Amino acid sequence: MINIGIVDTTFARYDMYQDVVAVLEEYTTLIKYKRYTVPGIKDLPVGSLILFDRYNCDLVIALGMPGPKPVDKISAQVASQGIVNCQLKVGKHILEVFVHEDEGDNDDNKLKLIMQNRASSHARNAIDLLLYPEKMTKRAGQGVRQGHKDAGPVKA
């Protein structure tokens, strides 16, 4: 059994956990999962580490929604760097699923759709990284996006 951790925040304005779980539940014979909730995105690096340490997770999905202000953009950078450092500490993937609030253009419906799509897309990436890495490689260099339409490969 593979063990996936999911760390999320109370700050985010949509509960992406449900969209991750909807994907993981398709693989109940192969995958179990554990959730841990922290206040904001800068708590996600240690939240991920706690999931690795306490629950021996093989991969963590880190769900967060950075705010729209300059100070929030800096917080996102700090959080991302911490998530990268945590991965280098444990030698395992943390898939950062960040949806910046201003990606929604002040439209809550649009924001929710991006969050749903990005969360479920990265849940599938988690499964492929752990179980079907050859599927990842088939998509290499193909301009794949999560939460937005694929950009696709260069037309050249």
Place this chain on the structure above:
Amino acid sequence: MINIGIVDTTFARYDMYQDVVAVLEEYTTLIKYKRYTVPGIKDLPVGSLILFDRYNCDLVIALGMPGPKPVDKISAQVASQGIVNCQLKVGKHILEVFVHEDEGDNDDNKLKLIMQNRASSHARNAIDLLLYPEKMTKRAGQGVRQGHKDAGPVKA
């Protein structure tokens, strides 16, 4: 007994420690706490580490007020990255309670209210993370804020 560290600065223009303690005192049978004061926000990462190392704290609350100038914003980023790195070193939470001085819009009353509210809200987060993590998870994705009105979940 759970052991919470509180690290704060002489630079900040309001003593958030009292607001943290007012919350922790509701849990005297469960929680003890230790205070340590440093000059400014860039001293908070090692101040937190000292609380973890010397007093075996389970979690640290780091209280700081970054100034309003560009150089202060850089200091805040450096401090935050250090706080994240410290958490990854010890595998325990540091709740960063930063109120940027310009959040107060040059109104000391407003600044004080934000600092009081953010400090006490994160004190409650500290308790929930350590004792009642299921309460954190109930608030996941709900647009919770500290020091300002909750943004609430997406209306969609």
Place this chain on the structure above:
Amino acid sequence: MINIGIVDTTFARYDMYQDVVAVLEEYTTLIKYKRYTVPGIKDLPVGSLILFDRYNCDLVIALGMPGPKPVDKISAQVASQGIVNCQLKVGKHILEVFVHEDEGDNDDNKLKLIMQNRASSHARNAIDLLLYPEKMTKRAGQGVRQGHKDAGPVKA
């Protein structure tokens, strides 16, 4: 036999792996290689570490295409810092082959040519670093570029 890892992303809009391999295949008696694909550039640091850890690679080539928006530029900085940190952890080179999407000036043909050229040029750098370091030193201070025309040494 020298062992080169190649980590690439599904986000990139061109498959630079083929251009790296075309170079490496000229050295089949000396070099073997292993590929690993991750979602985006911020996954490249741990992707590189996995190649070092699992496959005992001597050097990793990290292929990525940062997007054109400000948030993408921050992601590129976070990824680059992680790649540097990973190198300091293992004591081995990771050659970062990043082509920013806006280097192509919205011309897919131009973008593809830069990606092809930069990938193959860094594949040759990888070989020289591992097998012929004296060739690297001959080019020291010569204004060598990858993906664009060499700047050349100062005319003075």
Place this chain on the structure above:
Amino acid sequence: MINIGIVDTTFARYDMYQDVVAVLEEYTTLIKYKRYTVPGIKDLPVGSLILFDRYNCDLVIALGMPGPKPVDKISAQVASQGIVNCQLKVGKHILEVFVHEDEGDNDDNKLKLIMQNRASSHARNAIDLLLYPEKMTKRAGQGVRQGHKDAGPVKA
């Protein structure tokens, strides 16, 4: 005896060491100190580490003057992050005493006064952190500044 390290630079345009020593000399029965000089601010993190490693210092005071240009501001950020990282490595304080050259508004007298005051104030912080931590705590949240007039606590 407590052992304080002082690391400074040849780049700075005023010798803050003398102001630090004037304070430390008031405590000759309690404190000894050791000086080490490096070229510029980015050399201060390892300079501090060398003082900790070779001379077993209990705390280091790092004196520097970042220049006024954008490239100097980045250097200051890199240096500060390194100083924080060094503190997390050794678990001891480094008090960063940076005076940005442009704080002096092109007035060398003003610049010198800020540097003198900030250096001596942080020398007193060093002593309080090591010997009289309760004095630090008395000043917590009081808007204390070094090199400029105290901002004081919020008036509310």
Place this chain on the structure above:
Amino acid sequence: MINIGIVDTTFARYDMYQDVVAVLEEYTTLIKYKRYTVPGIKDLPVGSLILFDRYNCDLVIALGMPGPKPVDKISAQVASQGIVNCQLKVGKHILEVFVHEDEGDNDDNKLKLIMQNRASSHARNAIDLLLYPEKMTKRAGQGVRQGHKDAGPVKA
């Protein structure tokens, strides 16, 4: 015998190595040196580490020329942070000798002169740090520059 490492890049448009060596050759009975060349500035941190690890260097001089574009400025920050982190890992100095291409104001003669002067000045700093630290301390706070005219101490 003291052992100095010199790491440089193929990207730079002038070969600063020769200017470093011209200084080191004045100390042939005291100093030996080893060169290692990497592609660009972000390869300098691990290049330095390799010199420390493989050749047991006591200090490394890292020679690089960041380009003039915003993306190059970010690369320089990432490289500098890596150089600082490497120093904290090994506890030894790396003297970063970076000349930003735009320091030359599009004048190759000016650029070359800055590079020559900065390289030789830092070679002398390397020697003083290792052999004559009291000479460094004599210059502390004196507004010393490398590659440009000394700013000198404050006139106050």
